[in-house]
Amino acid sequence: MLAIQITRHGGPDVLQAVHLPDPAPGPGEVLIRNAWIGVNFVDLQHRAGTPYPVALPLVPGTEAAGEVVAVGEGVDASLTGTPVVHFGHLAGVYAELTAVPLASLVPLPPRARLDVAAAVALAGTTAEVLVTQARLGRDDLVAVQAAAGVTGGAIVQLAAAAGAEVVGIASSRERAEGTLALGARHAVAAIPGQDVPAAVRAATGGRGASVVFDGTGHDTFDTSLALLARFGTLVLYGQSSGPVAPFDPGRLSGITAAGGPGSLTLRWVSASHYLEAPGVRRSALQTVLGHVDDGRLSPRIVARLPLRDAAEAHYLLESRTTTGKVLLDAR
Ligand SMILES: NC(=O)c1ccc[n+]([C@@H]2O[C@H](COP(=O)([O-])OP(=O)(O)OC[C@H]3O[C@@H](n4cnc5c(N)ncnc54)[C@H](OP(=O)(O)O)[C@@H]3O)[C@@H](O)[C@H]2O)c1
16 A cells, blocks of 8 residues: 655655555454545654654554445444544554554544545544533633644634634734634734734733633743633643743742733643543534534635645645645545
8 A cells, every 4th residue: 555654753755655565454443445634733743753752663644534444353344335534543544544443433424525524523523622621601702822723723613603702813914814714803913023912902902811722832832821811721732833841830820920810720631532432532523523514613625635745745734824724635
């Protein structure tokens, strides 16, 4: 089979198109012929070898939709031929065939769009978990970092659908303003010289955010804390710019920093932990596909590249110019 493999960490050029033996499904696994593969920022971090360590050689990827072509020991053979999406198992996906543990798999309805499923599975279920956990309502002012990105954009859409007043923050004026079409009420560009917390307060009549969603980490952490209102919650869910530097928890108190809002909560949410109980992954994905059907969540597919051009997909994501999902075509 055709696969994309890395044997050393580095830039996009370490992604090599190779021919590997077809994998065989082990006990409790199924073999999927992938049609569409979702490219995620975490794939770039696995390729680079930081901040998430992985073993080499690696066929990267964590999300794809396709069809079951074989089943391993202990798996119901009638699954063969079923359209499915699989996500969150962190290896072996940039390939024509992937052996997938049943727990990472969700069967799809017969006429489901495989490209849409591959575009929304990981980001959609992550946004669904984040927004549900935050119990958002009409009184909430929510700030979203990297709001033009795939997961950030999904959070904007679902938080707005939950009734919250949303501020979309992105690294250029154009990227920030694009979040207004996703349901953000305010757009703030995090550009050099811009005081982002001041700009957010100016746009919102002086309000601080009750919830800030931050998947960027290192570069945005201080700004995210400064965006919060008293009793606000900073939800970290990623570290696209690198890990957050060690910090003094006293900064959450509002006592050590004069005039700070205080009594703040800091959380880290990994969607996979919330999706691992039996049946939860499937129901979350069904909820997300329902959001797509009723228009609350747009799949925002912005590029489709052949599987062998995975390096180009990584260059595209690193360029910080995309405002939606990049898919690899493995058909
Ligand atoms: N916790 C979970 O369960 C979970 C699940 C899925 C994804 N995630 C995390 O969510 C984050 C977003 O993932 P995604 O796949 O949806 O990617 P994405 O948001 O489409 O792309 C990353 C975005 O991060 C921003 N960014 C900030 N610093 C950057 C840097 N140094 N290099 C490149 N981009 C940078 C860019 O937006 P601007 O240029 O506008 O800042 C870019 O659009 C990742 O950290 C990922 O690991 C977490």
